[in-house]
Amino acid sequence: MTTTSPPAVRATDLHKSYGKGDTVVAALRGVSIEVPTGQMTAVMGPSGSGKSTLMHCLAGLDTFDGGGIDIGGTSLRGLGDKQLTALRRDRLGFIFQQYNLLPTLTAEENITLPLAIAGKKPDAAWMAQVIEAVGLSDRLQHRPAELSGGQQQRVACARALISRPDVVFADEPTGNLDSRSGAEVLRFLQHSSQEYGQTVVMVTHDPVAASYAERVVFLADGLLVDDMTEPTAEKVLDRMKKLDGLV
């Protein structure tokens, strides 16, 4: 990971507010952040600090009011729904907290869904590697209803990686899982960053989850307030306590 390669994600002076008039809420008040290619970054902060908003803006799921966003060299400013959709399809991966899979498709079909939508064939070797890594080789023909929550989330991870996206965005991917299943998912994300150079941006509440990341950024009240490398659960927890105290 050389510092000369362009960042996978860059946000500059990002502003975003909800509502208008008296009820306006400034969710992001000038956030600038760069995520280098291959890095796994965790976004932390108290509830309501703007984590989800930031992630949604970065991922082209929501519009923003001011500033700019670059994904692998493409500015999101001024892109229409069609281009944003294509960008998400071809260059981004998603893992949500819950309801990540289509109930009508098998695990395998769910994994290859973004490629199928784009009308592309999965790269067999890569596919095998990803499936191997999430440990689902024997579950591919099952439907989501026949999988445990952890297995479902691992299917979602595999899907996020299958198109070799520039960035994988994960919003509380372990929020609904027990600690063991959560750990499996997190190890997989960490592994994909370290082994395949996959850039990952993960929003989380959990200091333990954050400790799997290479770097943790802290948001408070719509502003980036801290940036920590080589996090451990204790360090993160400490920082969070201070933040909570501040607010």
Added chain:
Amino acid sequence: MLRATLKSLLARKLRLMLASLAVLLGISFMSGALVLTDSLGRVFDNLFTSISSGTDVQVQGTSALGADAQAQPVPQAALDAVKKVDGVAEVVGDTGGEGGLVLPNGKLLKKTGPPVLGVSFNAGGLQESLRVKQGKAPVGLDQVAIDLTTARKQHLKIGEQVGITGTGPKRPATITGFVGFDTTNSIAGATLLAFDPPSAQQLFGHPGEYQSLSIAAKPGVTPQDLKQRINAVLPQGTKALTGQEAIDKDSKDLKQGLQFFTVFLVAFAFISVFVGAFLIFNTFAMLVAQRTRELALLRALGASRRQITRSVVLEALLVGVLSSVAGFLAGIGVAIGLRGLLNVIGIELPAGDTVIRTRTFVLCMLVGVGVTVLAALLPARRAARVAPVQAMRESGPAEERSLRRRTVVGGVIGLLGAALLATGLAGGSVSSVGIGAGIVFIGVVVLAPVFAGAVVRVLGAPFAALGVPGALGQANAMRSPRRTTSTAAALMIGLALVAAISTLGASAKKSVTAAVSTSLGADFIVHTEQFSPFSPSVTQALLTQKAFSDVAAFRAGEVKIGGQLTGVQGVNPAALQDVLQLDVLSGDLASLGTNSIALSKKQAKALKTKVGDSLKVTWPTTGEQPLTVGAVYDDNPFAGDYLVSDATYDANVRDKQLIVVALKTASGVSLDASRAAVETALQDYPNLKVQDQAEFVKSQASQIDFLLSIIYALLALSILIAILGIINTLALSVVERTRELGLLRAVGLQRRQLKRMIRVESVIIAVFGAFVGVVVGIGFGYALVSVLHDSGVTDFAVPYLRILVMLGIAALGGVLAAALPARRAAKMDVLAAVSST
């Protein structure tokens, strides 16, 4: 609980709207049909009353064959006798028939629908309801008065020369005036040609005869009294009725016809309502499924099962009441609109009130509310079974229950129906076939979810091959076989009926073609548009042409044989052989003399008679006559069941008029030459049509098509409702799958791909319904054709092209049905969808 129900109703008003619309449409059809026919009934009552307003007593002919048979004409002798009766102020004889009007430009007035009627007109006599509105009354054969509506439409002027036809050749006549009734200028769009009574008698082939006599009493004589006095002097074969009795009789006959019309329309309204029931069932089932958590919460908070059921049923009741009332009111509008439409297309009806009877309202409410509540009962029971713990669970898509019970139940119902259908077919009973077919259909609907998966997989394969949206759409359509089927069932019903009717129609057409090619030998047949009687002078005119080897005239009358009222044809046996491909099985047609009869194989078998036996035949005026069976021929639709020679016919029937003349071209004469000869001979008979075999088949086929198109139009509403049902299911599915759709958009499905996905699901549901409906419908068509074999539907044909068109229309309906739900899904905010709980 009522307030909670009302609130939840309001909250979901949009989702319930389509269900309400279905009830509304069905009920407005029903209310419209009832209001229209009631109003028409009143209109005709008024008309009859006003037509016979000055008539105290009426004399009508009777028939020796009984009350069901056609009345015989009243002879001049009866009129002469009545004239002498004390208390009679005036007697008028009425007569008439189908006529023709040749316009000043030399063309025959051509009309589709309402006929041209010739009537006798008594100027200044008995207080007539038909009166001269402009000009003068006609006197003599060369004067005619025409109804004001036709006069205006054709820009006719008083004093203008026109041609008129009765049963004989065309005659020139001068228009002396225009006539009309008090409330209308023509009856139901018919063109009226009015003549003085002797001219009418002559023109319509009844010299010295009347259809009826109208009699006015002298002051102080009651109609009842006068009727008795007249009956005392009337010759045999006639009877007197008071004016009121005559009105009641006419109006009863008409009401029976109208009643049939009402039942026919209401049957189609019922089909629409029934189809709507599926829509209501689906709506409530889906709303209950979506509200599982809400209902569970209510249960957890202490609501009893009873209360839950009641709240759902109450909701249905409110929907039912509101939409039935709206449907009833809309129906009144429909009835008024239809009457306006009839007027516009030339079926002019006298003005009259719109009759809204209490029974119309009661029936609409009963059916509308009843069907809605019944359809919601099952979902309501399901709602009550929601366990309180489900409030705590993650509400994933409901697990599909096993279909085993359904397979058994559907199979048993289907087999029972099939058994009934089979016995009906064996016994030739139309009603068992009909009921059996209905039960089979219910069995198919119950079973449909079992085979829906497989059928949808096949039907959807082409879409799935086209890409992810298609594959997802197919998967969604297979997702809940029950929902897919109950949505598609509505379309199944409509298309099963359409397919059955078209199959019957195609078979009937094929049968006509076959009958003509195997039973008719004539090159040309001559008849009027309505197959009404025409003068025997036509035969003479044709015979002068020398282009034909056979000119066979057919006369048709009624007789009673073996206690059955039946038709008999009077013919010249010698001319018959070549114009009909008649297979004489025993005896000899040529030997048919003055006291013999020929009959079909079918009748010979039924009556257990053979050649040489004596057969008792009752004639309308001459009564019972023994005739010898001279020949038995193979069944032939053109020969009918009984044939007698002209001599026998003349001996028993006064009427000399013909129904059909069949012609065989002489050898050595080309068909073109022979046709030219017919046309020359018939120059003076503009109201007669000449058809060769192909033209005859075509005109019969077009009549069948006309009937079919009326039925299609009536079934269109149920198909429209079925499409509303698809819209409804899709719209509710879109709501139900909000997060799924959000996920798809997040991972990169474009808006138009999302729309395509929903469209594919819709088309698959529609085509599935249409396909099953069509298959079942063709089966029913086959059953109908088998049971109608004896009524002349001898051949079975499947209208493949028409059926393909139907499937195409269903697919198109699917595309249209998807439009709104797809737009709604595409407009959905991705973020809101992904994060909604």
